[in-house]
Amino acid sequence: MPAVVVGPAWSTEAVPFVDKGRFPLGVESATLSNVRRLVPLVNMGTAHARYYLLHAVLAADSPAGPGEVIPLDVAFERVRRAEVILAAASLRHASAHGMPSLYRNPHGARVVAAELAQGVFDIAEVAESYSQQNGGFLSVYRGVEISAGLLDPADGTFRAGPVSLPESALAALRVVLAAAEEECLTDTHVDQLLPDACICRAGTGAEAELLSEILFGCGDVELPVAPKPVQRARMRTAATAQLLLHALEGADPAITPRAAMSGICFDDPTRLADLGVAHLTNWALSWRGTLLRNASVTAWRWLWWWLTEEIAARPRSREEIGTALADALVKGAGRDGNAVELLSAELPPHRDGARILDVEDRLLYPDGTATNDPWRLLQVIMLGVNRLTELDGRAWHAFIESGELGPSYVREWLASATHMSVSELGRDLADRLLRQAKEISRRRIRWEAGRLRIPTRLRELGDVLDLAGQEGSVAPGLRLDRLRQILAELGYLTVSGETLAVSRWLP
Ligand SMILES: [Zn+2]
Structure with missing residues (x-):
């Protein structure tokens, strides 16, 4: 069969051609699996x-x-x-x-x-x-x-x-x-x-x-009585809907459903009991693990976005892009030095006694807007290693959901990097990101109309990396925005004065 390589690909004979390399690092599957289970x-x-x-x-x-x-x-x-x-x-x-x-x-x-x-x-x-x-x-x-x-x-x-x-x-x-x-x-x-x-x-x-x-x-x-899987899907969707309603009641209408869920899922479990929904405790824990893993997924995604924006601004070699990321990390850290030590020393308090704090959210969205600082993103990724031992039960299960560059990968990576300086770690990280994207793109190669299609936006022309089109920075969807919209459409949620009010509860 004749092989025609179409696409920017990792080939030097690239025809200008944009194929949306969706999920370029493959990290999103963890979030997608979690939310499919929680909001089917x-x-x-x-x-x-x-x-x-x-x-x-x-x-x-x-x-x-x-x-x-x-x-x-x-x-x-x-x-x-x-x-x-x-x-x-x-x-x-x-x-x-x-x-x-x-x-x-x-x-x-x-x-x-x-x-x-x-x-x-x-x-x-x-x-x-x-x-x-x-x-x-x-x-x-x-x-x-x-x-x-x-x-x-x-x-x-x-x-x-x-x-x-x-x-x-x-x-x-x-x-x-x-x-x-x-x-x-x-x-x-x-x-x-x-x-x-x-x-x-x-x-x-x-x-x-x-x-x-x-x-x-x-x-x-x-x-008529629905088949069992349909009944289960309704119950799961209802459990999340009920949590979300409790999370949004009395909140500022501008709050994001993600932030509202973070509030209720990281709270003391007695809060759910006080609200009369103690039976949702495990559900809230599954969301806790999902939100934390999604923070890590988002941090990876935004690191990739940062890297590709740099390449889009000025096509350059692998070494040069590694140096750019190294410089940005040193700037974020305030100085160069042992990377793992600096990262550990600068991690914000992420628990209060036994209680887990959602600092990942605050690192990703300082002042409510998405950060563009690779150092903060790296902190979020590193926090995942701590979470591996801090979480248990449902939260842990949701957190370790299978997906690329998960917390175990990060643990092994950082364990092998204990001797590295921040700038060395930056170059290593850039190399890992580029290899990961190449690997994911290779796995998605497919034949289409007799041609080989390689989905990626990145192309390597000689030594130079170039970007076709633009990578999105959209964080993977938790489905909560859409659920909130549907709850409002069906009359469960309204705006009353300055706050959100629940006009009807799920039984
Ligand atoms: Zn109408």
């Missing part, structure tokens, strides 16, 4: 609760796949048309929404808003352009909708799963589906569909109860 029914992309119902109803109405009633592309076309109606209606209804951030930006908002502004639009045409994906935003929700029992898990199908929905709760959604059959819509026509066709409809009445049952198993609605 919400993910990073699931922005609005109503899409769960919309997709479930469409799958039941137009089953496609093996033994199909209609072909998959026709079923996807129906999804796309319905999502366009939902977006158009939600945009027209925006001024009626109380909390400013609530029900904002339905999927495809930018394209649909531009079409709406013209007064009349062709549904088929907008359905072509509002999303790059065949099934519209179904691709974002499909995984969690399968876990919720709403969709059939078989590949290449779009059929209802074991959890069937009562027609009595779906009258408003039928308005969306009927409008999706039209050819053209005017803004006046869209207004006539309100509020039934808007995503805010999920927050009231039958749909709110149905979604509470689907996501948390606590809606005031009768559904």
